[in-house]
Amino acid sequence: MLFTNFLKTHQQLQNDKLLLLPKRQLVTYALYALIAVALLYLFVDPAAPAPSAPKPSSVAAPWVQEEEELLPPPSPSPPHQGDERCDYSDGEWVPDPRPPPYNGTACEAIKDGRSCMANGRADTGYLHWRWQPRRCGLPDFSPEAFLRWLGDRHMAFVGDSLARNQAESLVCLLSAWSPPELVHRDPEGRFRRWVFREHNATVSIFWSPFLVKGVEKSEHTGVRYNELFLDAFDERWMSQLGAIDAAVLSAGQWFRIPSIYHEGGGVVGCYGCAAELNHTETSFFAVFRDVVGRTLAEITRRHERGGGGDKPRLVALATFSPSHFEGEWNKGAPCTKKRPYRKGEKELGYTETEMRKIVVEAADEAGAAAAPAGLRFAALDVTTLANMRPDGHPGPYMRKNPFAAGEGRPVQNDCLHWCMPGPVDTFNQILQQTILR
Known part of the structure; x- marks a missing residue:
């Protein structure tokens, strides 16, 4: 995200300068800009989701891991109502x-x-x-x-x-x-x-x-x-x-x-x-x-x-x-x-x-x-x-x-x-x- 914002700021400054450049230089700089955008989309996908946080490691029971913070266990998905396969006794x-x-x-x-x-x-x-x-x-x-x-x-x-x-x-x-x-x-x-x-x-x-x-x-x-x-x-x-x-x-x-x-x-x-x-x-x-x-x-x-x-x-x-x-x-x-x-x-x-x-x-x-x-x-x-x-x-x-x-x-x-x-x-x-x- 920082890299993308930097490119956008840099491109705006260049556009301001381009208005004062001769036509031949304007074409040259336009080609450079197109190459930079192509490389950006080749190596960085702005639509890709952010990487997910790593899953917490399993937490030892409190009688084993008394000094470490006890993280809450993952919440299980509730069973479907009427699901006779769900055996709560085991x-x-x-x-x-x-x-x-x-x-x-x-x-x-x-x-x-x-x-x-x-x-x-x-x-x-x-x-x-x-x-x-x-x-x-x-x-x-x-x-x-x-x-x-x-x-x-x-x-x-x-x-x-x-x-x-x-x-x-x-x-x-x-x-x-x-x-x-x-x-x-x-x-x-x-x-x-x-x-x-x-x-x-x-x-x-x-x-x-x-x-x-x-x-x-x-x-x-x-x-x-x-x-x-x-x-x-x-x-x-x-x-x-x-x-x-x-x-x-x-x-x-x-x-x-x-x-x-x-x-x-x-x-x-x-x-x-x-x-x-x-x-x-x-x-x-x-x-x-x-x-x-x-x-x-x-x-x-x-x-x-x-x-x-x-x-x-x-x-x-x-x-x-x-x-x-x-x-x-x-x-x-x-x-x-x-x-x-x-x-x-x-x-x-x-x-x-x-x-x-x-x-x-x-x-x-x-x-x-x-x-x-x-x-x-x-x-x-x-x-x-x-x-x-x-x-x-x-x-x-x-x-x-x-x-x-x-x-x-x-x-x-x-x-x-x-x-x-x-x-x-x-x-x-x-x-x-x-x-x-």
């Missing part, structure tokens, strides 16, 4: 220097035990990772688009405390765009409901750790076993199905606790029971599979009985979310990792694999059988990505200032639930794409 966590999607100390939906920053967790590395699927892109969560879809609808999260964890995450993500109003809360916070007035959008939490009717064990009252009634449904949420447009079911952890199983008015089995009870030992995998299948069949039956309504209804089943206790959870085992596992570094265990498989297969089977009823079933497959995030749990920061009592005092750790913001927000990223499909 990928890896990559560094992301951007700030988290909401303020972890300001969102009022966060249960105290998940507000890690407010409880004193000082390290913030767990906030700066994003999930990168192997064969596609996972778009950022869009609160505007989600609320536009959720307008005049009711989304319910049904299940255990991980269902509650994901629901709180969704409310916080949406609150970045529109203020929520808490319109219902039971004393223990197990049943809550928010309304986003600007969109007439509702998000609810229904506590139902077994999905079917059950009574939870309680050590302090001397109840040593869960009681599950396999042929009775939990009407606390089932009775509300007619008013629910989308349900996210999340259960599994409570099935691993010793339980007695009832059906037809009698005991039909037991898991982890003492020998003196004289009950048939039953696999909790088999019971979990039975409960999930019965629940989806009942949802279909009630949907058909009610005529289906005038809106399509979605039932998403979140797969098993592994814990990361480094030892026995009830003996103060911690979770000390400060970074995600790399791909292939931490394989799924047998329990996690089987629990995930049960949910995925149940969603596929229900989807094929219930298509005529206007229902849509989908698996929200988060097991692998959750398994790779040992750094994302509250650990000791499930309570404020856990070490204030001094060294040597026992500290309880939470290596099951997720800090907020944290990996659980990715669950809702995938939920949004599931809805768009």
